[in-house]
Amino acid sequence: MEIALLLSKEHPTLPLAEVRAVLECEGIKYYIKEKQEGLLILEIPLESPENMSGIIKRLSFTHEVFQILIEVDEEQLLGKTKEYPWDNIVKSDYAVRVKKMDKKSHFNTSKLEWEMGSIIKDNVASEIRVNLENPSTFIRTVLINGKAFVGQRMGQISKKHFFDLKPHKRPFFYPGSMSPKLARGMVNLTRIRMGETLLDPFCGTGGILIEAGIIGARVIGTDIDYKMVKGSIENLQHCGIHDYQVFQEDARKLELPSKVDAIVTDPPYGISASTRGEKSQDLYQQSMQSLQELLKEDGHMCLATPHYLDLDGVLEGTKFKIIEQHHIRMHKSLTRVISVLAKI
Ligand SMILES: C[S@@+](CC[C@H](N)C(=O)[O-])C[C@H]1O[C@@H](n2cnc3c(N)ncnc32)[C@H](O)[C@@H]1O
Known part of the structure; x- marks a missing residue:
């Protein structure tokens, strides 16, 4: 048909x-x-x-x-x-x-x-x-x-859902939150299925976790900032997502008891979101080292990065390879690059 x-x-x-x-x-x-x-x-x-x-x-x-x-x-x-x-x-x-x-x-x-x-x-x-x-x-x-x-x-597809869940309409808001539509799109690009586990190691206000939770994934979120952890939990509960774990952790040192099926994340760009004084390139490189161990062998990771980040450099020597990329022009000086990574 x-x-x-x-x-x-x-x-x-x-x-x-x-x-x-x-x-x-x-x-x-x-x-x-x-x-x-x-x-x-x-x-x-x-x-x-x-x-x-x-x-x-x-x-x-x-x-x-x-x-x-x-x-x-x-x-x-x-x-x-x-x-x-x-x-x-x-x-x-x-x-x-x-x-x-x-x-x-x-x-x-x-x-x-x-x-x-x-x-x-x-x-x-x-x-x-x-x-x-x-x-x-x-x-x-x-x-x-x-x-x-x-x-x-x-x-x-309900436009109302993406409109009603816009970041400033959730109980906890912080500048730099991602739109629910893009968050859902990124979750989908990892090919995750209902009942599987998705990790966002830089979860911020929890927008990615909410979208993954809505399509039936179990979600794990971490953030270095306790304010974000508390805020993400508040937002997840507000959206009726119950199958979650959110805790304070540094993505560079993250360890989990078992591997996850997908990772979707939007790490700090070094402009609005805090990088805790560290250069984005180093933060990304160190995080990739720990994240590659947490993803299952045939799993995918979907990552949003600024155009000026040298992603090939970040991934050099890791088990990740880029399988597709999409460029979203945000404004004159920022293009977001959405990359789907597979483990090699
Ligand atoms: C761009 S924001 C994420 C925004 C999120 N996608 C949303 O919709 O709210 C990046 C987050 O990374 C967190 N962060 C910065 N350095 C970190 C680290 N080393 N480990 C974990 N989280 C970190 C920041 O606290 C911030 O909440």
Whole structure:
């Protein structure tokens, strides 16, 4: 079957990388049929849809996922919509929504929504009604590059979650906290699965731990500053995460009773977050020495660093190798580099 994902356009590489990582760790085989700005079309095995709801729930850089029912050139859209057996799909109330992904289409979206809605109405049982507020079946149409994709929505990603959990809305706030969306994306890039253990050795206000906790990971956080430890615990409790351990420790000397499945972290940049008077490069180098022993053999680490840090230098002589990188421009003088590391 074919599914379409409406990807966030806020970053050129992160949304696709996140989808790939999550499908991979959930064991879903896929083939990328098409990739255009903001739209990804995948072919997945027929038996996969049951697993898709868990996948959709954990994504952060995707807006919506739908199963493709019709794929045609735009001019043939209404004709094909008339021929489609809608009574197999629409069993109770429904809505049709159209999204133009570029300026090429000549369609007026609200007129097209109305026209498609009427065609469907003529092809289903007479008691079935349109419900624009909360339909049981949501028909999504996407117009892009002269083509139309029509499908049934499988799920959408809640913007509200990422908005409600913004760092300044949590009980404990400290400048330099990471956005929940990026934190979730970084967690996903490590390919961690539900029930596995994730470590953030520079946990600050606990934003990464919260996102990992929400997708069902057990979380361990440490920070050298006791104020942050207390604050992280307060934030985790506020977000309903109970399976956590957070304690005060120096990442350079960290030891744990057993290995973790993933590490996600955002160490100090030497600007806003305290490095306790130490140069970032040395802090990173020493921390990597202890962290490489704490990660399981096939585990991944996802790390946010400033562009000016020599990450290759930091990793030299360690068991880590960079497998992918994404650059996020924060402002004129800072680009964040998100790196996924594997153990060699
Ligand atoms: C950039 S902040 C982390 C922000 C976090 N991602 C958040 O969303 O709040 C870096 C944190 O590293 C901590 N830190 C600095 N040196 C450390 C060390 N040697 N070991 C552990 N934590 C350290 C700081 O106290 C700070 O809370």
